Amino acid sequence: MTDSEKYPENIFISLNDLLKLEHFSKGFSFLASKQKVRSILGGKHASKLRGRGLDFEEVRNYVPGDDIRSIDWKVTARTQKTHSRVYSEEKEKPALIVVDQSKSMFFGSIKKTKSVVAAELAALAAFKVLKEGDRVGGVVFADNGIDIIYPKRDRKNILRFLEKIVNRNRELIDSKPVEFEKALTETLSKVKNIVTHDFLVIIISDFQRYRPELIKFITRISRHNDVILAKVYDPMEQSIPDRKLIAGDKEKQLLIDGNNAKLRTDFKNVFEDEFEQFKAKMKKHRIPVLSIDTVRETDVQIKEILKRT
Known part of the structure; x- marks a missing residue:
């Protein structure tokens, strides 16, 4: 069985797919100074997302x-x-890209899985930061462990980061979810050893588990660094189709009656309410939250959100 047969496109990601995205890492910026006033990184976020800053x-x-x-x-x-x-x-503003490749990301109903979109977004961000002349590194959070690539101003360093993402992405075919709090604690302790101050920290996840520990970590990091969150979601997580469905994994199956209008409404309300509450908490700390779906092209979405002025 070839790799393309074992790891189908859009369900899994390949290194070649990620490298192609370097060409598309333009036409957007993570700096508030280059955003329109009404941009998600403009306005109140502008004072938080400082850019490189100045040295006397x-x-x-x-x-x-x-x-x-x-x-x-x-x-x-x-x-x-x-x-x-x-x-x-300042000569640089180092960036750390934290990308989630845990089991909850291994889902997609129309075009791509969330794990693929997260990988694409991480690649776009890494190439963009490098083009701006800054050091870039990454953390890959997965069920079977954590990979750390320390920030460097080196294209080969990005290649190592992308290779780690691909490896963890392909492990999803057999991995099993681990205890979230334990994995999160380990991840955060490693991240805190890397991020000191004046970093740009981009965290890419589905953020399905809005645990107090997660929120506490993000806000703590944001005290001395610029933090951007990117929530990757699938349309079916937001809205159940109006028909009967069977969802399952290798162990269990669940019948979902999408014909039930109340079920569809309640499902959508829960998704939107929880997400809005999460965004509201982040807004108090001037942390922007981007929304990226699994249907449209990832580079098109990020350019729409972070279009340069």
């Missing part, structure tokens, strides 16, 4: 045309000559 270089004599806001009044008062403070843009 020196104080020099004022030159006509200097921004008056850069005048150093203390030095000016001491020397009786106008002086300006000179800043330069």
Whole structure:
């Protein structure tokens, strides 16, 4: 059996598929300064998503045309000559991309599985960050373990990250869900050792388990870093088709009566209510939450959401 037969396209991801996305990693930005005012990264999020920021270089004599806001009044008062403070843009803003490849991601009803879309989004983000000249690394969270790729400004480093994603993605065919709290604790302890301050942290998951521990971790990381969440979802998780369905795994099957209008309404309300509550909690900490579905092309969606001005 060939790889293409064992790991069908859109159900699983291949390294070649991810590498092709490098060409599409343009036309969007994770920096709030390059967003429209009404963008999800604009407005109130702009002060949180700082971009690279500025490093102080020196104080020099004022030159006509200097921004008056850069005048150093203390030095000016001491020397009786106008002086300006000179800043330069920070050389880098390292990024860490955390991508979920656990069992709940192994689902798709129309075109792709959530795990494939998450992998594609991680690749697009990694290539984009590298193009902007910053270090990029990643964490792959899976049922059978965690992979860490430390941030480097190196295309080969991205290749290693994508290889880890593909390997964990293919393990989904046989993996079994583990205790979430235990796996989460291990993941978070490793992430905290990497992320210090002024990082861009992108977390890609279905966020089906809105546990207090998860929310606590995300908000703690956001105190000194820019955090963006990307929720990957499948349409069937939001709305049950109006017909009878049989859902199952290798061990159990479940009959779902989609003809039941009340069941469909309740199902949709639960999905939307829980997601809105999660977004509201994140909004309090100025953490944007992006929504990416499994039907439309991933690069098209991210460009629509994060289109440059």
